[in-house]
Amino acid sequence: LKPIIDVAGLDISHWFDPRTNDIRHHIDPVTHCLLPYTPHGRFIHVAPPFPSSDFANDYGIPWWKDPKYKIGVLSKKVRTIRIL
Numbered sequence: 001l002k003p004i005i006d007v008a009g010l011d012i013s014h015w016f017d018p019r020t021n022d023i024r025h026h027i028d029p030v031t032h033c034l035l036p037y038t039p040h041g042r043f044i045h046v047a048p049p050f051p052s053s054d055f056a057n058d059y060g061i062p063w064w065k066d067p068k069y070k071i072g073v074l075s076k077k078v079r080t081i082r083i084l
Contacts, residue, residue, distance in 0.1 A: 003040035013074050016064060023064070 004012075015038075017024050023046060024037040035049050042048065045062035048055055063069055 001044055003038065003043045006040065011074070021065065 015024060016022065025034050026037040027033070028035045028049065031049075033049075036042075036046050038046055045059060045064075047057070
């Protein structure tokens with residue numbers, strides 16, 4: 001939860017793949033396995049990099065795919081306006 005609290009109020013769209021709307025992934029240089037890319041640390045609903053018995057995956061859909069947490073869309077082309 002700490003990475004989410006650290007970026008509260010900021011845009012986190014770079015954490016996700018725009019094609020799949022899922023967490024970005026990378027190839028781990030040590031294990032050569034496809035792992036979630038979380039440079040700020042793991043956050044809720046992201047599986048650990050190695051098998052772990054204390055990770056519960058019975059939460060249903062992850063929070064980033066739950067429609068009740070979508071608050072808007074990111075603008076593709078912003079325009080600067082000036083109020084006179």
